[in-house]
Amino acid sequence: MEKYKDIGLKLTPQRLAILNYLDGNKEHPSAEDIYRAVSKKFPTMSFATVYNTLETLRQRGGVLELTIDPDKKRFDPNIEPHHHLICLKCKRIVDIHGDYKLGVPNGEKAGFEIIGNHIEFYGICPKCKKSD
Amino acid sequence: MEKYKDIGLKLTPQRLAILNYLDGNKEHPSAEDIYRAVSKKFPTMSFATVYNTLETLRQRGGVLELTIDPDKKRFDPNIEPHHHLICLKCKRIVDIHGDYKLGVPNGEKAGFEIIGNHIEFYGICPKCKKSD
DNA sequence: TATCAAATTAGAATTATTCTTGTCAAGTAC
DNA sequence: GTACTTGACAAGAATAATTCTAATTTGATA
Numbered sequence: 001m002e003k004y005k006d007i008g009l010k011l012t013p014q015r016l017a018i019l020n021y022l023d024g025n026k027e028h029p030s031a032e033d034i035y036r037a038v039s040k041k042f043p044t045m046s047f048a049t050v051y052n053t054l055e056t057l058r059q060r061g062g063v064l065e066l067t068i069d070p071d072k073k074r075f076d077p078n079i080e081p082h083h084h085l086i087c088l089k090c091k092r093i094v095d096i097h098g099d100y101k102l103g104v105p106n107g108e109k110a111g112f113e114i115i116g117n118h119i120e121f122y123g124i125c126p127k128c129k130k131s132d
Numbered sequence: 133m134e135k136y137k138d139i140g141l142k143l144t145p146q147r148l149a150i151l152n153y154l155d156g157n158k159e160h161p162s163a164e165d166i167y168r169a170v171s172k173k174f175p176t177m178s179f180a181t182v183y184n185t186l187e188t189l190r191q192r193g194g195v196l197e198l199t200i201d202p203d204k205k206r207f208d209p210n211i212e213p214h215h216h217l218i219c220l221k222c223k224r225i226v227d228i229h230g231d232y233k234l235g236v237p238n239g240e241k242a243g244f245e246i247i248g249n250h251i252e253f254y255g256i257c258p259k260c261k262k263s264d
Numbered sequence: 265t266a267t268c269a270a271a272t273t274a275g276a277a278t279t280a281t282t283c284t285t286g287t288c289a290a291g292t293a294c
Numbered sequence: 295g296t297a298c299t300t301g302a303c304a305a306g307a308a309t310a311a312t313t314c315t316a317a318t319t320t321g322a323t324a
Contacts, residue, residue, distance in 0.1 A: 048273070
């Protein structure tokens with residue numbers, strides 16, 4: 001929780017519940033996952049609040065919005081630079097912290113100013129491999 | 133067009149128009165982009181046909197579905213292994229063909245069988261840099 | 265404690281995508 | 295040639311994720 005303090009956010013109970021749910025979470029939850037979990041404590045919680053809070057957090061660098069899943073956005077509270085391993089069957093996402101130093105050859109930069117990168121590794125997770 | 137022949141598809145005029153639009157296209161168009169373009173020739177074209185054709189193509193390896201854009205799927209007729217450079221402002225996507233040989237350290241594999249990877253480079257494109 | 269901007273809520277609206285159903289067209293069997 | 299069969303198409307309805315709206319409430323602080 002500490003890391004969310006004093007970044008200028010009004011600390012409402014709803015936000016605290018969302019932050020609390022996200023903190024240390026390695027599941028890369030969707031907005032609905034978050035909504036369902038936090039609704040248990042706050043039955044009046046609305047999706048607007050979930051999305052608003054996530055967007056505010058994202059703008060302030062408190063959470064990453066992942067576009068890995070074609071069906072919905074997923075969110076990653078781990079804001080250290082890292083990469084992902086994705087199961088093609090169950091869509092499970094796992095963090096990878098390997099140190100890759102990647103650059104774009106000048107001939108391919110197309111005039112872009114490069115800011116960062118993200119590697120997605122695709123594969124089949126152990127659970128899905130078993131249940132074939 | 134040649135490359136789409138004999139992959140078992142009935143070559144209807146609608147499909148030909150979609151294939152023709154995709155062939156050599158470097159814009160990574162969305163379903164709507166495709167729909168709009170092809171509708172000019174086929175005013176009765178429906179989204180169902182666009183999505184059906186894209187899904188059929190995807191299953192047969194004729195097109196890649198990109199999940200880079202958080203708002204919609206985008207499609208890439210370039211099926212050679214390659215990576216992407218994405219403008220954070222205008223969402224323009226550019227192909228990169230640099231040869232990166234990436235592996236996941238065994239300690240991080242989490243039991244996954246790795247099948248492939250995809251690098252996304254983020255940045256600002258020349259046009260957006262100017263119009264700041 | 266009064267104030268006020270910011271946050272919350274419920275539900276409506278929007279957008280992308282998928283589904284349903286009826287129709288049509290091409291190919292094949294007879 | 296005619297009847298089947300199958301796959302593709304079209305139109306619009308349905309769904310799912312997300313965003314917006316408007317009214318109300320709340321947290322921070324003076």
